[in-house]
Every structure is written in structure tokens, then in C-alpha cells.
Amino acid sequence: MATRLKEVDVVIIGLGWTGGILAKELTDAGMKVVAIERGETRSTEKDYSVPNVRDELRYVQRHDLMMNTARDTLTVRNNRSEEALPMRRLGSFLPGEVVGGSGVHWSGHTWRWTDMEFKVRSLYEERYGKTFIPADMTIQDWGISYDELEPYYDKFERTAAISGKAGNIRGEILAGGNPFESPRSREYPLPPLTPILASQMFTDAARNAGYHPFPRPSANASRAYTNPDGSKFGACQYCGYCQRFGCEANAKGSPHMTVIPIAMRSPDFELRTHSWVTRVNKDSTGKKVTGVTYTNVLNGEEFEQPAAVVLMCAYAINNVHLMLLSGIGKPYDPVSQTGVVGKNYCYQTGAAATLFFEGRHFNPFMNAGGSNASIDDFNINWAFDRAPHGFVGGYVVGGGFNTVLPIGYRPVPAGTPQWGKAWKAATAKWYQTAMQISASGSVMANRNNYLDLDPTYKNAFGLPLMRMTFDYKENEHKMGRHAADFINQTAKSMNPTTMNPATARTDPWTVVPYQSTHNTGGTIMGTNPRTSALNKYLQSWDCHNLFVVGANAFPHNSAYNPTGPVGALAYWTADAIKRYVKKPGPLV
Amino acid sequence: MGRSIVITLVCAIALVTAAAAGQDNEAAARGEKRFEECASCHSVAAGEHGVGPSLHGIIGRRAASIEDFRYSPAMRKSDITWTPETLNTFIADPQMLVPANRMAYAGLIDPAERADLIAYLQQATK
Ligand SMILES: Cc1cc2nc3c(=O)[nH]c(=O)nc-3n(C[C@H](O)[C@H](O)[C@H](O)COP(=O)(O)OP(=O)(O)OC[C@H]3O[C@@H](n4cnc5c(N)ncnc54)[C@H](O)[C@@H]3O)c2cc1C
DSSP states (O other): OOEEOOOEEEEEEOOSHHHHHHHHHHHHTTOOEEEEOSSOOOOIIIIISTTTTOOHIIIIISOTTBOOTTTOOEEEESSTTSOOEEOOSOOSOOOBOSTTTHHHHOOOBOOOOOHHHHTHHHHHHHHHOGGGSOTTOOOOOOSOOHHHHHHHHHHHHHHTTOBOOOSEETTEEOTTSOTTSOOBSSOOSBOOOOOOHHHHHHHHHHHHTTOOOEEOOBSBOSSOEEOTTOOEEOOOOOBSOOTTSOOTTSOBOOGGGTHHHHHHTSTTEEEEOSEEEEEEEEOTTSSSEEEEEEEETTTOOEEEEEEEEEEEOSOHHHHHHHHHHHTOSOBOBTTTTBOOBTEEEEOOEEEEEEEEOTTOOOOTTSBOTTEEEEEOTTTTOTTSOOTTTTOSSOEEEEEEESOOOTTTOOOOOTTOOSSHHHHHHHHHHHGGGEEEEEEEEOBOOOTTOEEEEEEEEEOTTSOEEEEEEOOOOHHHHHHHHHHHHHHHHHHHHTOOSEEEOOOOOOSOOOSOSOOOSOOEEESOBOSOTTTOSBOTTSBBSSOTTEEEOSGGGOSSBOSSOSHHHHHHHHHHHHHHHHHHHHSOSOOO | OHHHHHHHHHHHHHHHHHHHHHHHHHHHHHHHHHTHHHHTTBOSSTTOBSSSOOOTTOTTOBTTOOTTSOOOHHHHTSOOBOOHHHHHHHHHOHHHHSTTOOOOOOOOOOHHHHHHHHHHHHHHTO
């Protein structure tokens, strides 16, 4: 029997980026908030400082900050004819399990997604006609606009200490920034990071070929900084331990050193760690939720925490899993294409080339997560005509480094033996001389890519695992080939001694190796309850006192990393909840 | 006559001292802004440790002498007493003065900025 606790105003499931932002905003607004987090508390002082944090074995091989697949995981398959099998070891994506969530060990690349995503179907139909979009591509407009989100992007960029160079302030195109970005109200809070040789060489090559390179915006503070909430950042030290590590210099914008400690100072906020939410409970009408049930993972005790408002902030795929386990919203069925929960799961694609320059020293051990120069000429540049190439979406290309692991990073030219004397000689010879050019590409929603409950496998709580059915479709193959051709052409123009060329990802998707923790969709936002699970305020269409916050709300995935709009939408939802509590009910 | 010279002299000295104090205050005020470089890890309040130890009472303190802070072996063996001079050398290039210390900070290159910061530390850490 679960112990029933006293009701609070708001219960937050998961305390990462979205949970942290909402905890701070709603306690500031005077609400009583409890956050329930499955992981433990860790701090820069004790855990992420030198020398403890520089441990590739602990953080990279043993996934110290990431979800424990012995307790809960997903089953995975490429299509409905296959039997899905559990992912027993993390690989392709690495969701966090600690106070701060994935926001502790992310890299910090922070983008503003534009109306090219939010109005994707309207824009493509208008320009290329209805038949340009394949019948099985279930893309739809998001029901939100860039202009509505702009102040919230700005707010998140200031909280997380984004270093970058604006390319468009109120319509004025500025040299050195991304000329394709949508107008921003003001400059980034911090100037760009110091460029590294690899990003400079890519910048020169791209510029010579007529493209528009710019420094990638990222949450790696280029200088010491105090954010508007008073959280203090040190300057990035280019230590090379960013992605998969907590930041030793407090230079990477992360919830555990910004919004969470501020919420913790409020007497109206309480954090319960080592607590795993297994279900969101509904009332007898099914139109409202009443709170959550969770298990203390240290002793197995079960609790019920009633709340007037429930916020799922457990990371995109975990939010979808909780919706399915709690029976909120109609599960998606790919055959009849009815139902909404599990629909439009998307991932990302990409291509990369490694270039070797004999005699150059790239010092790959010195970089920030965001040490990268990028071009958006094939991404949010609407002038790039997709018609001859026949794909929807785009890709961003970059040259630089991010977390070059002392043991794991071993670039050698293709054809080098994979072990023994020859390999040793090659790794010593080429280590300093290699750089990468890589592309990250969007994935459009497809009726056959979706999430549901697995019929066979269960987690440590005896609940069904979530099943992921996903593969790249022809649209992504075409884009991948275009990206690979472009990368190889640019690489050749740089005259490397030798190179491992880029190829499109056309083999079936697999859970190894690491690709990106950019899983999107499953409980998407929209304007119609028949085709979306959430309205534009991330409020459940089914239960109006439930908000589901994160990339689960994205109707498709863009080429960009997700946390710019994830953070902005968390602030946007906070404002909506402040209105909601005054007059509970559907917000649209 | 003689007396008025003495009075003038005394006034002049007082003015010079006041001016020097004024300059120190200005430097310290600029240095307070520079301390943003350190504030993500250090506090000047007694007993308040962050990633780095509290800098309260740092002037005249022996390196690595705070009991409840976990210093690196390098810092413990450094045999330094913190004075404006040793702080100046340390902040310019921390790994040069104390190789293998665990402070993740590359250094403050500009000597004028270091002077401001040290002026601030002298006042704020008392
Ligand atoms: C290696 C890596 C690199 C990345 N790099 C970038 C990047 O450069 N740019 C970018 O935009 N994004 C990046 N991301 C993604 C980014 O980290 C996420 O978009 C962001 O953290 C999402 O915020 P969130 O609040 O939705 O989830 P999280 O920050 O992951 O927080 C979710 C929290 O919920 C907890 N939780 C989950 N289930 C339960 C449950 N049942 N009960 C209780 N608690 C639960 C988890 O333990 C976790 O703490 C990266 C991610 C990883 C892993």
C-alpha cells in the first residue's frame, strides 16, 4: 500500500533542464512545489571538480551520470515485422539520471529553431505543392510561432550563458553571425568561444566556397559571467571534458548550478531524490490527474504524492513512457493511424569525414563542447531549393572538436589495421593531424516510426518497457547523400594528405554507436486533439492539469540540437501555468 | 609665518594620504568586477567553500591551511604564504607557480587587472 502524502500545488517528475526551470519559476510565483527525481544529488564542488571528473572509464564507459539500463530500458526494432529486443547497454543516446538530468553532461550547443520547423507542412506545401511530401511522412505544423517563442529563447540563452555571435538583430544582418537565423531582439549574452585551428580551417574553406560560416552558439561561457538570476559562471578552460562530463569550471550552463540551487533556496520547494515515478494517477472522470505514485529506489517504499498540477519533465522518451503507463491519451496505432501517444517519434541523421593533414597540430585535447564553426546554407536557408534533391528538411555542417577523449579518440586513415604494431604506429602518427567535418540532419516524422508499450519485456518495477520502432526513410537517405557529397567536396578543397570520406547513413538504424541524445516526439503539440497529445502550452488535451514538457512535444526533429526550444518552451509553459492556476481549465 | 608653512604641509600630507586611499578604493571597486572570474568557485565569506576554498583572511594565510577543504597534494606541498606579491604571481599563471594544483583557471594576464583584483581581495577578505 502506498503511503499517501499531503497535497501540494505542483509535482514535478524529473529535475533536469525543464524540471529545474519550472521549479524555479513556479516557486518564484509562490507555488508549493515538490520535485521527484530518480537520481541522486551531485555537485560541482564534490563530484565534477578536478581531478575526479577527468575519468573516461567512469563517465564514458560506465555511464556514471546516465540512466541505469538494469532498472529500465527500451526495446528496439527497425520495423513492425521485427521482434523488438531490449537495449541492455546504452549506446545511441545517453539520457541522464542525476539531479540536473542530461543537462549536466550535455555539450551545450544551443539553437533557435525557426518557423521553418514550426510551419513545416504549410511552408513546403505552399512552395513545392502537396505531392512533394511523401504520403507516409506525417509532418504537421506545431501551432506555435518563432515570434511567440523569441522572448523565451532569449531568457533561456541568458540563464544558460550562451556564447555566440548574432547574425540577425531585429532584421539587420550582421557580419560574422548566422545570416539565416530569425531576428533576435538582442546579442548573445557572451561573445563566441575562441576559435580553434579546425574551426578556422573549416571557416576559411566554407567562406572561399561562398557559404556563410559562423561560430556555433553554445552554453560554454567564453568569459566569467553572472546570469540574471545571480548564478555565477567561470570562464571555459577548453579542458576537453565536456560531453558526458559535468563541468569542472562551472562554465557550462547546467541546471544543477543555475535554476535548481535557486529553487532549493525557497522554503516552498522540496526535492526528493532516489524516487522513481511509476504512474500519474487520474480521477474517476479521467479528465484530471490527481498526482503521482513513486517508489523510493533505496528501500522499495511506495508513496502517493497528490498535487493540483502535475508536470512531466522526465526527458522526452521517459515522458512518453509515463503517458503510456498511466493510460493518458489514446495510444497511437500505425495501421489505422489513429491515436496520438507514441506518434511521430523522430531522431537525427548525419554524415562525417575525417581529414588528415601531415604536419599540422590540431591539439585535439583542447576544446570546449561548442568549439565548432558551422554553416546553415543547407538548413534554415529557405533559398536552398529542395526540389532538385527531393528531400524535406535540412542539415547543419560544422568543423571543430567536442570532447576528444584521451583513450577513445584514435583517428587513423581507412585501411589501417585495427590492432597491433601497425595500428600503434598509425595512431601515434595521425592523432595530432586529424580533424572532422560533420553534418547533423533532420528526421521527418513517418507513420511507421513510433513508440508503444512492449508486449513482452518488463522493467524492475514489473511495468512494460517502452518499445521503439524506428528507421531512416528514403527522405533521410537522400539528405544524407547530399550532405556527404557536400562534406567530401569541401574536404577535398582543403587539400588534406588523406581523408576518410563521409557516407550517408542508409543502413538500418542501430543502438550503437553513440549518435545523439536528441530523441523527439511521442506526445506532440498541435492545434487538434485528434492529431496531437498536447496543445501549444504543452498542456495535455485529455487532462488539463497535466503538462508534458520536453522534446516529446516536437512534431518532428530538425537538424539542430533540441535544448534551445526545450528550454524556451519550459519558460513559456511556466508562464502558461501561472495563468492556469488562476483559472484552471483548457488554455486554448 | 613658520607656523602657516607647517599647517600647509600637514594639509598636503593629509591630502596625499586621502588621495592614495581613494585610489585604493577605486582599484578595489574595479577589482570587485574582476572577482567575477573567481566567484563561480570562491567566496570571500568565512567558512563558505565552493569548488575552491573560502578566500576569507587569505592575506597572510599559508597555502592549503583550511582544515575542512580538500586541497591537492601540490598545493599542500607548495610552502607559500599568500601576500599581494605571491597572489599576483599565482593569479597570473596558477600552474606555473603551483604545478599540478587543481584550480581550473588559466590565469589573468593583464597586470593592471591583477592589481585591481588584489586591491579588492585585500579589502574584502579581511
Ligand atoms: C551526451 C549528451 C550531449 C548533449 N548535447 C546537447 C547539445 O549540445 N545541445 C542540445 O541542445 N542538447 C544536448 N543534449 C540534450 C539535452 O541534454 C536535453 O535536451 C535536455 O537535458 C533535456 O531536458 P529535460 O528536462 O527534458 O530532460 P533531462 O535534463 O534529461 O532531465 C530529466 C530528469 O528526469 C529524471 N527522470 C526520468 N524518469 C523519471 C522517473 N520515472 N521518475 C523520476 N525521475 C525521472 C531523470 O533522472 C533526469 O534527471 C545532450 C544530451 C546528452 C546526453
